[in-house]
Amino acid sequence: MTETLALPTDDTDPFGPEALEDPAELHATLREAGPVVYLTRYGVYAVARYKHVRAALVDWQDFQSAAGVGLSNFRYERPWRAPSLLLEADPPHHDAPRRVLSGILGPRALRRLREQWFAVADELVGRVLAEPEFDAVPALAEAFPLRVFPDAVGIGREGRENLLPYGDFAFNAFGPGNDLVNRAAPDVPRLSRWVDRQCAREALAADGFGARIWAAADRGDITPDQAPLVVRSLLTAGVDTTVHGLAAVLYAFATNPGQWQRLRERPALTRAAFDEAVRWQSPVQTFFRTATTDTRIGGTTIPGGGKILMFLGAANRDPRRWDRPDEFDLDRDPSGQVGFGMGLHQCVGQHVARLEAEALLTALAHRVTRFELTGPPRRHHNNTLRAWESLPMRARVA
Amino acid sequence: MSANVATLTVAAKDEIAEGVVALTLADPGGARLPDWTPGAHIDVVLPNGMTRQFSLCGDRWDTRVYRIGVLREPHGRGGSAYVHDVLRPGDLVGVGGPRNNFPLVPSAGYLFIAGGIGITPLLPMIHQADLLGAEWNLLYGGRRRASMAFRERLAGYGGRVHLRPEDESGLLDVPAWLGTPRPGVRVYCCGPPPLLAAVQAAFRSWPAHALRTERFTAGAQDAPAREEPFDVELRRSGGTVTVGPDRSVLDAVRRAGADVLSSCRQGTCGTCETTVLDGDPDHRDSILTDHERAANDCMFPCVSRSRTDRLVLDL
Numbered sequence: 001m002t003e004t005l006a007l008p009t010d011d012t013d014p015f016g017p018e019a020l021e022d023p024a025e026l027h028a029t030l031r032e033a034g035p036v037v038y039l040t041r042y043g044v045y046a047v048a049r050y051k052h053v054r055a056a057l058v059d060w061q062d063f064q065s066a067a068g069v070g071l072s073n074f075r076y077e078r079p080w081r082a083p084s085l086l087l088e089a090d091p092p093h094h095d096a097p098r099r100v101l102s103g104i105l106g107p108r109a110l111r112r113l114r115e116q117w118f119a120v121a122d123e124l125v126g127r128v129l130a131e132p133e134f135d136a137v138p139a140l141a142e143a144f145p146l147r148v149f150p151d152a153v154g155i156g157r158e159g160r161e162n163l164l165p166y167g168d169f170a171f172n173a174f175g176p177g178n179d180l181v182n183r184a185a186p187d188v189p190r191l192s193r194w195v196d197r198q199c200a201r202e203a204l205a206a207d208g209f210g211a212r213i214w215a216a217a218d219r220g221d222i223t224p225d226q227a228p229l230v231v232r233s234l235l236t237a238g239v240d241t242t243v244h245g246l247a248a249v250l251y252a253f254a255t256n257p258g259q260w261q262r263l264r265e266r267p268a269l270t271r272a273a274f275d276e277a278v279r280w281q282s283p284v285q286t287f288f289r290t291a292t293t294d295t296r297i298g299g300t301t302i303p304g305g306g307k308i309l310m311f312l313g314a315a316n317r318d319p320r321r322w323d324r325p326d327e328f329d330l331d332r333d334p335s336g337q338v339g340f341g342m343g344l345h346q347c348v349g350q351h352v353a354r355l356e357a358e359a360l361l362t363a364l365a366h367r368v369t370r371f372e373l374t375g376p377p378r379r380h381h382n383n384t385l386r387a388w389e390s391l392p393m394r395a396r397v398a
Numbered sequence: 399m400s401a402n403v404a405t406l407t408v409a410a411k412d413e414i415a416e417g418v419v420a421l422t423l424a425d426p427g428g429a430r431l432p433d434w435t436p437g438a439h440i441d442v443v444l445p446n447g448m449t450r451q452f453s454l455c456g457d458r459w460d461t462r463v464y465r466i467g468v469l470r471e472p473h474g475r476g477g478s479a480y481v482h483d484v485l486r487p488g489d490l491v492g493v494g495g496p497r498n499n500f501p502l503v504p505s506a507g508y509l510f511i512a513g514g515i516g517i518t519p520l521l522p523m524i525h526q527a528d529l530l531g532a533e534w535n536l537l538y539g540g541r542r543r544a545s546m547a548f549r550e551r552l553a554g555y556g557g558r559v560h561l562r563p564e565d566e567s568g569l570l571d572v573p574a575w576l577g578t579p580r581p582g583v584r585v586y587c588c589g590p591p592p593l594l595a596a597v598q599a600a601f602r603s604w605p606a607h608a609l610r611t612e613r614f615t616a617g618a619q620d621a622p623a624r625e626e627p628f629d630v631e632l633r634r635s636g637g638t639v640t641v642g643p644d645r646s647v648l649d650a651v652r653r654a655g656a657d658v659l660s661s662c663r664q665g666t667c668g669t670c671e672t673t674v675l676d677g678d679p680d681h682r683d684s685i686l687t688d689h690e691r692a693a694n695d696c697m698f699p700c701v702s703r704s705r706t707d708r709l710v711l712d713l
Contacts, residue, residue, distance in 0.1 A: 092529060346667055
């Protein structure tokens with residue numbers, strides 16, 4: 001225990017309203033305190049420097065996911081739903097579902113969607129810009145993924161309004177059982193039932209991501225009972241994350257008009273712009289791991305079974321890794337940012353998110369010369385996501 | 399040596415059976431090696447320029463080393479002879495991948511059939527099947543007991559392992575061993591072409607997808623990997639940059655002003671995929687299948703290089 005006592009400690013609640021509203025101060029405090037900081041409120045080990053976050057992310061042997069990537073430790077506690085075969089699994093169980101989904105969501109598999117998504121983005125942007133002012137969160141950041149992603153998965157039209165609240169709950173559930181969790185809890189059985197129904201073979205249109213997952217089960221690449229859970233991963237992790245990633249990049253350009261100008265002059269920066277926004281805002285702020293056995297990080301021993309809270313958002317602004325980390329800057333190479341994670345659990349849908357962003361930004365860059373906020377932006381609090389409720393703005397059109 | 403050019407040190411070379419050496423490869427700086435799954439292979443670029451593919455047969459929980467088994471092929475094109483006769487501990491080899499064309503799918507039971515050095519990709523599969531508590535059996539044939547590698551390692555599994563040296567028990571009786579189709583059992587076979595043909599013939603009555611095979615022949619790439627610098631033309635932005643052996647294509651083109659986004663820098667995540675307009679890449683990624691590699695229409699510049707004097711990229 002002496003090693004634990006020698007650790008720097010912090011009693012801040014990283015899931016409290018203050019930290020969720022603006023985590024910058026907490027992130028800086030944790031980064032400066034040391035490679036590992038013990039969070040007394042939850043009895044977990046915080047890691048906030050880029051180097052150590054990245055090392056923990058890639059080291060699946062020492063930092064397991066199967067005990068849950070939230071605060072709850074599945075070694076002792078029952079999860080709120082059957083664990084994810086991807087996010088909450090380690091090799092060897094993780095291998096087959098990951099391989100199947102990586103193929104279905106890989107860049108070459110997405111080529112067939114590119115033209116269509118660019119056309120949908122163009123049509124949507126045309127419609128939104130017809131209004132003098134709009135709220136970019138519902139009008140663009142939510143509307144675009146909700147148009148293209150459920151279609152790409154192949155779920156029906158009915159009930160798609162359940163996707164955002166379900167995802168919001170799932171990401172809240174990685175945190176403690178606070179108000180954010182409790183307020184949504186009554187709706188969860190209904191939302192879960194709806195989502196589970198969409199994962200069935202019969203519910204999925206031919207040729208979508210969902211049908212391809214079932215086809216993989218028919219080939220024996222995964223088992224038939226794994227297929228619905230893999231579809232569920234798409235529906236859980238594929239919507240809210242992209243929504244808040246798109247909101248992040250729209251907020252970035254609304255508050256950095258010079259950078260928008262730069263993107264318009266150099267459209268080849270579009271992909272890097274989205275990753276820079278993901279670095280800068282880190283839509284997924286945190287994930288936990290569990291020390292498989294006693295494991296060292298930066299000279300500190302984490303006891304086996306101990307929970308490690310990795311601050312992706314803090315790592316993405318660690319001045320040890322990034323120059324002027326708080327600036328959104330298209331001249332920066334954001335490669336290596338950990339907003340999508342790193343290693344074998346790295347976001348399997350990252351290429352989907354990047355394609356959605358590229359489609360939307362390209363459509364906007366064709367028309368908009370400048371974004372201006374018309375009111376105060378409002379955050380949406382979530383235990384895991386750095387999210388937006390509202391980004392009221394107007395767009396000057398060329 | 400740049401960390402972006404995957405070069406590993408031969409940390410150990412051990413003769414483990416008649417005509418078979420095991421190589422242990424490690425990063426010269428002791429860094430963690432890219433992840434792999436059972437059935438995966440790596441491309442090894444030997445100091446004489448030959449590229450050969452070898453299955454990984456070690457332990458994926460040990461992140462610092464790769465292990466491969468190399469059979470001396472008297473009628474081969476010289477790669478295995480080089481490994482046996484010339485390569486020594488401390489030498490450096492280039493490494494591409496790991497890639498997996500022979501993945502282990504989930505199943506309640508497995509029959510593994512190995513012929514000779516074809517045991518190598520099956521070893522990590524067996525370890526994994528055992529870990530998962532699956533029902534499994536291994537039929538392992540070879541010319542002579544002394545030529546059959548990894549016998550000691552397999553001995554620990556007891557009665558599940560069936561060694562069949564040809565000089566003691568004749569050719570493998572595949573039809574008798576496969577028997578009638580059993581639901582929930584997958585068959586994994588790796589070995590020389592006659593063994594695969596025998597398994598496929600005996601397999602007709604089994605359901606589709608229950609059999610997975612890997613043909614164990616020398617790798618397709620015969621042209622030596624190049625040590626000399628090559629030029630990369632950026633077709634859209636109009637520049638040309640020379641890439642030396644110590645720098646990745648990714649770093650070179652970024653320095654020349656191309657906006658290529660990357661992430662893992664190991665050829666695994668796919669973020670830096672770049673369209674190739676002309677020239678033949680030397681693919682070192684973990685993503686493309688052999689078929690996709692042969693198309694030569696895209697590459698992952700974080701790890702892949704060039705076989706030709708000039709590569710033209712859509713940048």
